Amino acid sequence: MVNIAIMGHGFIGSGVVEVLTKNHDHIAAKAKEEINIKYILDIRDFDDLPYSDKFIKDFSVIENDDSIKIVVEVMGGTEPAYSFVKACLLKGKSVVTSNKELVAAKGAELLQIAEENNVNFLFEGSVGGGIPILRPIAQCLAANDILEIVGILNGTTNFILTKMTDDGMEFEEALELAQHLGYAERDPSADVDGHDACRKICILASIAFGKHVYPNQVKTEGIRKITLEDFAYAVGAGYTVKLLGRTKLLDSGKVIATVGPCFVDHTSPLANVNDVFNSVLVRGDAIGDVSFYGRGAGKLPTASAVVADVIDCVKHLSARKYLFWAEGSDDYVQSADGEAVKMYVRLTSENKLMGQIIAEKFQGAQMLSRENQPDNEFAFITPKLKKYIIEDTLADMKDITIIGKMHILE
Amino acid sequence: MVNIAIMGHGFIGSGVVEVLTKNHDHIAAKAKEEINIKYILDIRDFDDLPYSDKFIKDFSVIENDDSIKIVVEVMGGTEPAYSFVKACLLKGKSVVTSNKELVAAKGAELLQIAEENNVNFLFEGSVGGGIPILRPIAQCLAANDILEIVGILNGTTNFILTKMTDDGMEFEEALELAQHLGYAERDPSADVDGHDACRKICILASIAFGKHVYPNQVKTEGIRKITLEDFAYAVGAGYTVKLLGRTKLLDSGKVIATVGPCFVDHTSPLANVNDVFNSVLVRGDAIGDVSFYGRGAGKLPTASAVVADVIDCVKHLSARKYLFWAEGSDDYVQSADGEAVKMYVRLTSENKLMGQIIAEKFQGAQMLSRENQPDNEFAFITPKLKKYIIEDTLADMKDITIIGKMHILE
Numbered sequence: 001m002v003n004i005a006i007m008g009h010g011f012i013g014s015g016v017v018e019v020l021t022k023n024h025d026h027i028a029a030k031a032k033e034e035i036n037i038k039y040i041l042d043i044r045d046f047d048d049l050p051y052s053d054k055f056i057k058d059f060s061v062i063e064n065d066d067s068i069k070i071v072v073e074v075m076g077g078t079e080p081a082y083s084f085v086k087a088c089l090l091k092g093k094s095v096v097t098s099n100k101e102l103v104a105a106k107g108a109e110l111l112q113i114a115e116e117n118n119v120n121f122l123f124e125g126s127v128g129g130g131i132p133i134l135r136p137i138a139q140c141l142a143a144n145d146i147l148e149i150v151g152i153l154n155g156t157t158n159f160i161l162t163k164m165t166d167d168g169m170e171f172e173e174a175l176e177l178a179q180h181l182g183y184a185e186r187d188p189s190a191d192v193d194g195h196d197a198c199r200k201i202c203i204l205a206s207i208a209f210g211k212h213v214y215p216n217q218v219k220t221e222g223i224r225k226i227t228l229e230d231f232a233y234a235v236g237a238g239y240t241v242k243l244l245g246r247t248k249l250l251d252s253g254k255v256i257a258t259v260g261p262c263f264v265d266h267t268s269p270l271a272n273v274n275d276v277f278n279s280v281l282v283r284g285d286a287i288g289d290v291s292f293y294g295r296g297a298g299k300l301p302t303a304s305a306v307v308a309d310v311i312d313c314v315k316h317l318s319a320r321k322y323l324f325w326a327e328g329s330d331d332y333v334q335s336a337d338g339e340a341v342k343m344y345v346r347l348t349s350e351n352k353l354m355g356q357i358i359a360e361k362f363q364g365a366q367m368l369s370r371e372n373q374p375d376n377e378f379a380f381i382t383p384k385l386k387k388y389i390i391e392d393t394l395a396d397m398k399d400i401t402i403i404g405k406m407h408i409l410e
Numbered sequence: 411m412v413n414i415a416i417m418g419h420g421f422i423g424s425g426v427v428e429v430l431t432k433n434h435d436h437i438a439a440k441a442k443e444e445i446n447i448k449y450i451l452d453i454r455d456f457d458d459l460p461y462s463d464k465f466i467k468d469f470s471v472i473e474n475d476d477s478i479k480i481v482v483e484v485m486g487g488t489e490p491a492y493s494f495v496k497a498c499l500l501k502g503k504s505v506v507t508s509n510k511e512l513v514a515a516k517g518a519e520l521l522q523i524a525e526e527n528n529v530n531f532l533f534e535g536s537v538g539g540g541i542p543i544l545r546p547i548a549q550c551l552a553a554n555d556i557l558e559i560v561g562i563l564n565g566t567t568n569f570i571l572t573k574m575t576d577d578g579m580e581f582e583e584a585l586e587l588a589q590h591l592g593y594a595e596r597d598p599s600a601d602v603d604g605h606d607a608c609r610k611i612c613i614l615a616s617i618a619f620g621k622h623v624y625p626n627q628v629k630t631e632g633i634r635k636i637t638l639e640d641f642a643y644a645v646g647a648g649y650t651v652k653l654l655g656r657t658k659l660l661d662s663g664k665v666i667a668t669v670g671p672c673f674v675d676h677t678s679p680l681a682n683v684n685d686v687f688n689s690v691l692v693r694g695d696a697i698g699d700v701s702f703y704g705r706g707a708g709k710l711p712t713a714s715a716v717v718a719d720v721i722d723c724v725k726h727l728s729a730r731k732y733l734f735w736a737e738g739s740d741d742y743v744q745s746a747d748g749e750a751v752k753m754y755v756r757l758t759s760e761n762k763l764m765g766q767i768i769a770e771k772f773q774g775a776q777m778l779s780r781e782n783q784p785d786n787e788f789a790f791i792t793p794k795l796k797k798y799i800i801e802d803t804l805a806d807m808k809d810i811t812i813i814g815k816m817h818i819l820e
Contacts, residue, residue: 023695027553130697141714142718143714272682287710300698304554319726
């Protein structure tokens, strides 16, 4: 029997208890050991639960109980999660977490401490909910040099974008529906401003390329500015709009990493990922493109990923999983401005010759149209150019107001 | 440094050498050990290769060299692969294979021998080429009870079906193109008659449900009988046609497992898997549906899966991976005839009232139509009924010749 402790009894924490209880026998068979929840740490009281006797409020009880070999951290946020996780690793306990904020900020440091103490630090549930992504990248694709990762990493924003394109809802209306259904928080900023997707692309980039990418190194844009008019232009030209996290290894050994809304061709596997589903596409030098798809959030999917990590820890109590990346550095993440891209641009201008001017400035640009397009509105897709050239050219143009701008995924 | 031997230097075997050579440093970093190919076993001569000094023709050299800790079997077929693999495991060597025929026939026995000798027997490359599928099912979804698996498991037939629906090619023409492009063998039977998909669904069912499903227990149908007329009916009703492997856990603890062409709704993620791509959809009780997608065959993708297993063996030279399933039994796999399904049926009859008769016999049937449909041809989708009831009802109908019949995937 292996004793574990769970820190946090919120949405995911209660799901972890549920999965461990419901699939108890099956899990014991897989782990070849019975898994016993000895403590649950939470500042709140849960007197009515059948397992209310397990609750404690004092972290030091877990820290100082040598019979606890594995600790599950599902509190969220960086503090006190970071201090608690670090203390557990230093005490020789393996830690499993689904806390993407913690891993994106402190992953390299905590992996290092885990290695020094010969224990495991696992976090499959931090990206893509229950979809297996991190372990396949680290293990199954180990023989590949990974070149690029692109993904729909946030279910809430994907739900909102799906409602905008399928049901013609405005952003605010779709957001309210997402909140009503429990997909979005009352303060939706972490989702709609791209911070959640940013943390996940940091974790994916770090694991794929071996060096920590920090959230403040990732240019991050959310979906608040996207309108139904942008969708009309996209759909008319054979695209849809998705919020994508992207990271790519450059020939220099450095990487780029960005989060932002993109035009996605309707034949791309990513275009058909709808509602709260997530999908991550990984490009390796030997394997080519592989993708992983499923429900990217939710109590039981995420809890099942956490429990799978716990099982893996039980099976590796005396052996380390070689999951590791190094600390990052200031100049490791490069600006995406040097990347050659096509861009969607939407602008207004009172200059009646603007169509001609665009055609001159961006030779080969594809002009777009939509129903009820005002005379003073112009939308187009640029030819493939380095991004800073596109930006400079737009900055040089007179009498225009840019009201929409997105990458085209290629 | 870890010495390995490779048995077989064909399509996949030469790819394994290529991946190990090309990504040598990167792989050594992942494995934390240098991997040295000491022998390559092949009955043929390869005098012109830069590594021609490694070739041997006598298996006993590998068997009796205690410095060889890991053996890669990429010969294909059951003999002599089975005897060689068994001998290696008995000698305490871990074995990695991509040989689906071997694993589908002898997996349980070889896993048992591996366990008794405290070594690993890994075969990620046997299903889905380089797409990570088996390890995610065994490890990442370990906290789930897996309920069902459905997949497009054979790239050759998927290529043929894609050419039939997209380019209107007849089966024979599409098969010739597949042979011309190297996707199909000169004797295409293993692919087009469903045997390859059958072996893969056996492996998936065995790993997901813990007990061996043998190829002769799987009702297997290929794609030779599918015509452009079937596609016309399918597309007209919002479907496409795919060759699917399916396995499902019944409440009784027994399973069903089948391979055959199915109507797939055009909104299903499986409907948009085209050309030589594969996709496997796994349904778990906690995770819901997750799917894995990528190039399901090919030299480098499959070789990269084999090499990832080698890396995993190197990291676990002294620890067992708990991959295991038990021997199967005669009554473990149940007939799918008791399953409630909708079916597509196409028949000819000179009875002008046949439309009426069908509507009476299958109340709620959906009649289908196509361009240039002859007067004596009738096609429909039955209501959801137990399969044997559909079969019995059809058998009772007079003056009909059935010319097409497929499941509808739900």
